[in-house]
Amino acid sequence: MMPLLRVEGLYKRFPIAGGRVVKAVNGVSFSLSASETLSLVGESGSGKTTVGRCVLGLETISEGRIQLDGLDLSHARRRDFAKMRGVAQIVFQESSEALDPRMRVGKAIEEPLIPLGADASERRHRASEALEMVGLPRQLMAVYPTELSAGIQQRICIARAMITGPKLIVLDEPTSALDPTARADIIELLQRIQAGSGISYLFISHDLSTVRFLSHRVAVMYLGMIVEQGPAAEVFARPRHPYTVGLLSSALLPNPRLRRPSSVTLAGEIPSPIDLPTGCFLSSRCPLVTERCRAEMPAARTLTTGHSVHCIRSDDVAEAEHTADTFDEFQAQAERILSVGAPPFSPVSDNHVGARHE
Numbered sequence: 001m002m003p004l005l006r007v008e009g010l011y012k013r014f015p016i017a018g019g020r021v022v023k024a025v026n027g028v029s030f031s032l033s034a035s036e037t038l039s040l041v042g043e044s045g046s047g048k049t050t051v052g053r054c055v056l057g058l059e060t061i062s063e064g065r066i067q068l069d070g071l072d073l074s075h076a077r078r079r080d081f082a083k084m085r086g087v088a089q090i091v092f093q094e095s096s097e098a099l100d101p102r103m104r105v106g107k108a109i110e111e112p113l114i115p116l117g118a119d120a121s122e123r124r125h126r127a128s129e130a131l132e133m134v135g136l137p138r139q140l141m142a143v144y145p146t147e148l149s150a151g152i153q154q155r156i157c158i159a160r161a162m163i164t165g166p167k168l169i170v171l172d173e174p175t176s177a178l179d180p181t182a183r184a185d186i187i188e189l190l191q192r193i194q195a196g197s198g199i200s201y202l203f204i205s206h207d208l209s210t211v212r213f214l215s216h217r218v219a220v221m222y223l224g225m226i227v228e229q230g231p232a233a234e235v236f237a238r239p240r241h242p243y244t245v246g247l248l249s250s251a252l253l254p255n256p257r258l259r260r261p262s263s264v265t266l267a268g269e270i271p272s273p274i275d276l277p278t279g280c281f282l283s284s285r286c287p288l289v290t291e292r293c294r295a296e297m298p299a300a301r302t303l304t305t306g307h308s309v310h311c312i313r314s315d316d317v318a319e320a321e322h323t324a325d326t327f328d329e330f331q332a333q334a335e336r337i338l339s340v341g342a343p344p345f346s347p348v349s350d351n352h353v354g355a356r357h358e
Contacts, residue, residue: 230307
């Protein structure tokens, strides 16, 4: 079956002063199937958000190919992207910035339908349905977003993304600005929507606990390149790239006793995306580095079905203590903690209209 989204050899360059270029994305390739969640993870500046923006046509690509639902977006025209708006949408990190404070909730949710030619009556009806889909009462249509909490604002953003009936939503750090209770509620809502609609998510995040809970597959990015990707459970249990081990080792755990020293520790600073190092991009920070690592970029190596890594030393990457048992216990503890303050998802009652309530 043809994947819903296929990205091949994607590059994105940003010219800056002095004739220099920021190499933000460097040869990224992946695919995403229907009803699947693929997470892009990595440190700030790794290129995750830029990839998502390229997929949606919010950034023009420098090289490569993007196919979405059978439409080749690599050299698409404006009318092609207008057509794509019914197929793909985005939910941003900061809901307060994504919603116009001067626009009532109903009008904000309706906005994506305007370029698609829906009349005012249809837009209002579908906006009301979208609100109910995310568990919010229709009375919120007349409320301004500034009257609502961050958690409810984010649900409104999800309703706006869902109103066109998309097949793909790019989720750009949708829970990082929320408190733990609201975060748990949004995660459960996203799972419920996916189970009911078969929608696919491209989930961009640095929150490894949420990624572990929500994802089917994970792609780890470093300096604009995917260095490891595979099934989420396998990548978390058996990371094979030193950078992945480093990310897992830095994850915050609710119980400090779960933290164990990693056998692979990264050193130094992230190189500049303007002057990328020769060879493996991690060579200046990796404790397993060899002269070959510094001289040549490692090709992708297939470990198991769907699990690949760009590292010539992947066989020597010791199984980090911070793997399956640790993260399973971490997940169990996180769920227990959240369950105390976050009951299973339930719609917001009419009593909460206009109130700053999570």
